[in-house]
Amino acid sequence: MAERRMLSKSLLMDNKFLTLSNDSKSLYLYLLMFADDDGIVKRSIMIDSVLNATDNNYSELEEKGLIIAISGNDEIRVITNWNGIETIREKLYSPTIYLNVRSRLYLKTDFSYTLNKNDPSVFSSADKWINDGRPKNIKDFKPLIQQHLKEVQYMDGTSTVQVQDMDGTSASPDQNRSDQYRLDQSRTDQDSKDQISQEKINSANMQLSSSNGGIGENASSVDSSTSSKDNNATRESGRDTGLPSGVDRGVSNDTAISKQNINQPYQDEIDSLFNYLNQQSNINISDNDRLANVFSQLVQNGYDIKDIQAGINDILDFANEAPQYQHEKPLTQLLIQHLSTYTRKA
Template sequence: MAERRMISKSLLMDNKFLSLSNDTKALYIYLLSFADDDGIVKRSMMIDSVLRVDDENYSALEKNGLIIPDHNDQIKVITDWNSLQSIRKDIYRQTTYLEVRSQLFMRTDYSYTKDPNDKNVFSSADDWIKNGRPKDITDFKPLIQQHLNDRNGIRNDDRNGVRNLSIDQYSLDQRSIDQDSTAQQRAEKGNKDQHRATTTQQRSSNGGMGEILLSDHRSTSTKYNNATTENGVNSGEDNGVNQDAENNFKLDPERTQEIASLFDSLNQSFDVNLSVDDERLRMLFDNLLNQYKIGYIENGLIELSESAGSQNKGNVKSLVVNHLSETVKSLLTN
């Protein structure tokens, strides 16, 4: 947990805050200071005794909408956490209270709510955080509509064959959504690329013709990272990593966010700073995302880190490459 938190003048001037008693104001500031990077904090006997506060003070904060209670009365969520705090991606650590966070939703002012039917909700908190916690979204309407569709059991790809839209695609620095990228078109493109690669001919040094035979095991997934290229991949497979993927393949923005999120989880779990540009780990995560939901892989990283103990960067990479796949599989079978 961070040693410093921000307290803005806008908070101190807010009527919801000013209407509180002085001891309740002090309690709120203490909760801000001790909350984790997702704005979730556990009630502390130490704080209660130092400030001489009780249930009435917590109830006052809840009544004014400054905190959200959990069914576990000891856990509190700072409602306006994301507007009050700015935490860099490279130092952000997700909460340990994942079950609490899974019940939260994001409003268009980036505050939390537990009401999924709030007209201003545009995403679950988990999805917003997975997509990098963007605060520069310029058009919430499509995201609000997608949230409503998901709540009603209607997915974008069920309605018109278009993949679901990720939050960051409505950010200020993102391009507009490519509505032509349907699952069928991606499959057809993959088949054409594979056919073209397997029939490519190359002249040998003595002037003869030699046919280049490529493995049929190359990855056909387009849900990867962003539209960049990968080079220098070795052939063969290594503990779930498809090493024979075609060079220079096009990467998908939705998969970009998933893999970036997994790198964040890896770095947080092992307390390292491995780069998202690490090709071997990217290939591993892409392969696993074709088989498992991202939450299962994140749990696998946590389990692997807890069983491994202290590791340096090189050992962490080797450990993850060689054992993450089997760890995820074992978690699902236990």
């Protein structure tokens, strides 16, 4: 945790701050000073005793929207507008130790935190934004908001927040986000599937015809049947990445041949890491393509298998404390997003 924090005049002149009682003002300033680099602070006996702070003071800060209380954890508070108050250089930034708390936070377009992932101004989860380098030079939030909506819809299946019209000026009364997402998903999937299928057939026919003296059509039919079975098996075994169509789904079965060629030099290491992951976790993760590519990149970059295993263990330790990661898809997504970082630390 940093030894110094910056305070601006705008903070001290903010109406929410000015209307606080003097005791609550002092408490808020102390919380700012002792928060970690992600704006998360643990309620301290030292702070409470020095300021004679009570539950009423904390409640006043919560009511003003200056801090966020975490249900099920009375000791932890989050500074709502932390990212607007503090600017921490990348070289000095240290992530919070309360990863299970940060995983519940989302970023609004003013870079303040919220627990409500369905808030119409939310553009990213806190974890994803931080993993992307905590960018603040975002000029257009609309694509990020739409991507976040698709992720939420895929994970939850429903939403009570309505979609705006194409011009962005008004809400569509007869169409919610789920309807919009299903329409976009259907169009994207169909166009992509038709194009990829045709390209695969043409390529297979050309290759097989030249190599086996004209029996390409029969072999192509067999390959097509096998590909269909493989796709079904993939869906049944849960090898999806945890993201909806239209959002980066990673490498699919349609590109399994190219994936196999990429990872072939490290296939033994990849298989070993998947086996290790399933031995350490009570959740069985199938041979997920995107995760396999993460393994491959780490091995290719010279990281020792034991370092990667240590990174897996650290993420599993965190996931075991977070109920939302007790399923294959969200746990796989967590590994894809953070394994490289945890391996580097190891």
